[in-house]
Amino acid sequence: MPAKHRKQASQEQPESDDVVQVAPHNVSVSQGQNFFKVYVNNTEIGFTPWDIRLTLSEILGGDRAGIHVEKLGMLVMSPLHAKALLKALDTALSKYEGRFGKIELDRVEAQISGPSPGTTPQ
Known part of the structure; x- marks a missing residue:
């Protein structure tokens, strides 16, 4: 499956006021095969000396027995x-x-x- 590519030159304006251009040079952006989009309304944060970990989850609702939270994934990044x-x-x-x-x-x-x-x- 071919990746989608987009080149953005530094003199071009971002597509929206909400997009912040962070590099003063040409950047090639592609969407990987494992690209995903997930909705979260709950995040747990942990860390080690080497990284920060965000556990992404969704609170699905609750009843008298308690609240049900479904963990969806984890983002791990450098400090x-x-x-x-x-x-x-x-x-x-x-x-x-x-x-x-x-x-x-x-x-x-x-x-x-x-x-x-x-x-x-x-």
């Missing part, structure tokens, strides 16, 4: 790449919030965990 990813995610989320409004993580976390003991829900 250097993890730091670069953190910076790229921060940039992307800032642009997202600039366009769509602030992400209210504290409010969602409070809804998930419920009221703290001794407090009254609002």
